[in-house]
Amino acid sequence: MRLSPGETHPSVDLDRIDLWDARLYSEGRPHAVWRALRQQAPVHRQELADGRRFWSVVRYADVCRVLRDHEDFTSERGTLLTALDTGDPAGGRMMAATDPPRHGVLRESLNRVLSMKAVEARRDALLKPIDRLLAPLLTGEPTDLAAAAMDFPMDFIGTFMGLPEADWPRLAKLTTMAVAPEDADFQEGSAPLTLVSAHHELFEYFSHQLSARGTTPTDDLIGQLMTTRLDGSPLDHETIVYNCYSLILGANVTTPHTITGLVQALMDHPTAYAKAAADPSLLAGCVEEGLRWSSPASHFMRYATRDVDLGGQRIRAGQAVAAWLGSANRDEDVFTDPDVFDIERRPNRHVAFGFGPHYCVGGALARISLRMLFERIFTRIERVEPAGDVRHLASNFVAGVTSMPVRAVPRDEP
Ligand code: HEM
Numbered sequence: 001m002r003l004s005p006g007e008t009h010p011s012v013d014l015d016r017i018d019l020w021d022a023r024l025y026s027e028g029r030p031h032a033v034w035r036a037l038r039q040q041a042p043v044h045r046q047e048l049a050d051g052r053r054f055w056s057v058v059r060y061a062d063v064c065r066v067l068r069d070h071e072d073f074t075s076e077r078g079t080l081l082t083a084l085d086t087g088d089p090a091g092g093r094m095m096a097a098t099d100p101p102r103h104g105v106l107r108e109s110l111n112r113v114l115s116m117k118a119v120e121a122r123r124d125a126l127l128k129p130i131d132r133l134l135a136p137l138l139t140g141e142p143t144d145l146a147a148a149a150m151d152f153p154m155d156f157i158g159t160f161m162g163l164p165e166a167d168w169p170r171l172a173k174l175t176t177m178a179v180a181p182e183d184a185d186f187q188e189g190s191a192p193l194t195l196v197s198a199h200h201e202l203f204e205y206f207s208h209q210l211s212a213r214g215t216t217p218t219d220d221l222i223g224q225l226m227t228t229r230l231d232g233s234p235l236d237h238e239t240i241v242y243n244c245y246s247l248i249l250g251a252n253v254t255t256p257h258t259i260t261g262l263v264q265a266l267m268d269h270p271t272a273y274a275k276a277a278a279d280p281s282l283l284a285g286c287v288e289e290g291l292r293w294s295s296p297a298s299h300f301m302r303y304a305t306r307d308v309d310l311g312g313q314r315i316r317a318g319q320a321v322a323a324w325l326g327s328a329n330r331d332e333d334v335f336t337d338p339d340v341f342d343i344e345r346r347p348n349r350h351v352a353f354g355f356g357p358h359y360c361v362g363g364a365l366a367r368i369s370l371r372m373l374f375e376r377i378f379t380r381i382e383r384v385e386p387a388g389d390v391r392h393l394a395s396n397f398v399a400g401v402t403s404m405p406v407r408a409v410p411r412d413e414p
Contacts, residue, residue, distance in 0.1 A: 001326075001392050001399035003261055003293055005031035005339055012036035019056055019322070019396065020048060020081060022182040025298070026394035031339070034058050034327035043311035052085050054301070054320040055313070060331035060351070062311055063323040066302055068356030070099045073302035073321060075358060080397055081301055081322055082179075082195070094242035096250075100357050102230065106243065107361060109228040113160060113221050116364040122160070126369050129155030130376050133259075137408040138380060142387035145263060146404040149256035150176070156369060157251035157362075161244065162220035163209065171205070174198045175252040180395035185402045199245075206244040210237060221247055250362050254296040257393075257400030258352075258370060261294025262287070263377075264404065265341045267384050272343050277378035286343040287370045292350035293341050295326035298399045300354060325351050326399055382409045 006029045017033055024030055037044050037058045044056045057063055066073045076091035076099055078084070090097045095106040112118060133152050136143040154172040158165060173186065177198035181191040188194050209222070217223050225240045235243075266273040276286045299322045304315045315321060329350045330338040353360035360366070377384075388405030 001025045001298070001401075002029055003031070003264065003399075005029055005035055014041055017044070017046070019044075019046060019324070020054075022180070022394035022396055025396060025399065026183070026392045030298070030326065030399075031330060034324060034330065038327060038331060043313040043315075045313070048084075054081065054084055054322055055315055056299075056322045056324060057310065058324045058327040058331075059311070060328040060334045063325060063328035063351060064355045065310070066321050066323045067300065067351075067354055067358065070103075070357055072305055072308050074099055074305050075103075075302060077303045079300050079302065080179075081299065081320075082181075082397065084301070084320055090242040090246075093239040094246050095361070096246050096358060097242075103357060105230050106228065107357075109224050110221060110243075110247075110361055113219075113224050114361055114365055116368070119364045119368050123368065123372070125159045126156055126372050129153075129369070130373050133373065134376060134380060137377075137384075137406075138410050140408060140410055142405050142407045144403055145406045146256070146260055146391075146401045149259040150252075152259065152373070153251040153255040153366075153369075154248075156365070157248055160220060160365070161222050161247060162218055167205070171202070171248060172252055174202050174205075175249050178202065178249060179253045179398050180393050183394040183402060185391070202245055202248070203241055206241045207237065209244070210240055247362070250360065251365070253398050253400075255366055255369070257296035257398060258290055258294045258366070259373065260401050260404050261296070261399075262290030262370075262374070263384055263406065264390070264401075265290065265293050267386055267406070269341055270383060272341065273378075273383060276343055276374075277382075280375070282343055283371055283375055283378070285345065285348070287367065287374060288348045288350065289341060289343050289345050290370070290374075291352040292329045292335075292345070292348060294399065295329045295350070295352050296399050297352070297354070298326045298395075298397055299324045300358075325354065380411060382411045384408050 012033050042059045047053045057066055075097050078088035079096060088097050092098050095103060129152050133148050136148055150172050154168045158168045177186045177194050180186055181194035217227055225235060225243055228235050276282045301320055301322045304317055304319050306317045308315045332338050353363040385407050387407040390401050391403040393400040393402050
C-alpha cells in the first residue's frame with residue numbers, strides 16, 4: 001500500500017469509495033480516501049455487490065471506542081472483513097476472537113512467553129533472524145527487501161513456538177496466502193481456493209504438530225497453550241490449533257511490512273536515516289514512527305451487540321464495523337502534520353498494535369525485534385537506495401508490499 005496520500009491531494013468521490021476492493025490498496029491511494037472520509041463521512045456504510053454491508057470508522061476516537069468496548073462490539077463473530085457475515089468457528093476459542101473475561105485467561109497464559117521481560121530474556125533468539133535478513137543487504141547488490149523481510153518474523157516466531165526450521169518457509173507463504181488471497185503473487189488457484197487451502201494446510205499442520213508433541217511440557221508458546229486451563233479444564237486440541245494459527249498469522253503478516261515501510265520512509269528521508277544512525281537515543285522513536293507510518297494491520301472488525309449511536313449514525317445490533325487503524329494513525333485531531341514522517345514525533349500514541357483488551361499480545365516481541373534489527377541496520381549500513389519498482393500487496397487487511405528492490409551501501413568495517 002502506498003503510505004502517502006499523494007502529492008496533489010487527489011479529490012475523492014465519496015459515493016464511489018470502495019474500502020473492500022483489494023485493488024484500492026495495491027493500486028490506489030487509501031490515505032487520500034481515509035482522509036476524505038475522516039472529514040466528510042467518519043462513520044461510513046458500504047454495501048457490497050452481493051448485498052452484504054459493513055460500517056467503517058476512520059477517526060482515532062471512534063476506532064479506539066470500537067476496539068475498546070467489547071460489550072457493545074464483540075470479536076466473537078469474526079474480526080476481519082474477508083470473513084464478513086460468514087461467522088467465525090474460532091469465536092470463543094481463539095484469543096483474538098474471544099471477548100473478556102475468557103479472553104483474559106488465554107492472554108495471561110501467552111503473556112508468560114511474550115511479555116517485555118520474557119522476550120528480553122530470550123533476546124538471543126532474535127540475533128540469527130537479524131543476521132539472515134542483513135546478509136543479502138551487506139553484499140551491496142540489489143536485493144528484494146520484501147522477500148527477505150517476509151522470512152524475518154517466521155525466523156523468530158518459529159523458535160518461540162518451537163516449530164521445526166525446515167517448515168518455516170512454507171508457513172511464511174501460507175500465512176500471506178491466508179490474508180491476501182487476492183494477490184496474484186501468492187495465489188494458488190482462485191482467491192477463494194487460496195484462502196481455503198491456506199487455512200486447511202495451516203490447521204492440518206498445527207494439528208499434526210500437536211499430536212506429535214506428546215505430553216512432556218515445553219517452555220515455548222505451544223507448550224504454554226498445552227498447560228493452560230480454561231473453566232477448570234485443559235484447552236481442547238482444536239482450541240490450541242486455532243491459537244497457534246493466530247500467533248503465527250499475527251507475527252508473519254504484520255512485522256515484514258513495518259520493516260519495508262520504515263526502510264521506504266528512511267530512503268525518502270535520508271536526513272532522518274543519518275540522524276537516527278548517529279544518535280541511538282532516537283532508535284525507539286524511529287521504530288514507533290515506522291509503526292504509525294506503516295500501520296501494517298489496516299483494519300480490525302467487530303459486530304455490534306446492541307444498537308449503538310456513533311458519529312451521528314445508528315449502528316444496529318448485529319451489524320459489522322471495520323475500525324481502520326491506518327486511518328486513525330493519520331487523524332489530524334490527534335497527530336500534528338500526520339502525513340509527515342517524523343522520527344522525533346512526541347507524543348506518538350499510535351494504534352498500530354490496536355487498542356483495548358486485544359492490544360497486540362506480540363507487541364513486545366515485535367518492538368524488541370524491530371529495535372534490534374534497525375540498530376544493526378544503522379550500525380552496518382550507511383544508506384539504503386531504491387533499486388527498482390515497488391509492488392504493493394492487494395489486501396484490505398494488510399498494508400504492505402510484495403516486492404521492494406533495494407541496494408544497501410555497507411559501512412566500512414572498523
Ligand atoms: C509490527 C508487528 C505487529 C503488528 C502491527 C500487530 C498488530 C496487531 C493488532 C492491531 C492487533 C489487535 C487485533 C484486534 O483488535 O482484534 C493484534 C493482536 C494480536 N497480535 Fe499482533 N501485531 C504485530 C506483531 C505480532 C506478533 C509478533 C505476534 C506473535 C507473537 C502477534 C500476535 C497477535 C495476537 C495473537 C493477537 C490477538 C491478541 C488478543 O486478542 O488479545 N502480533 N496485533
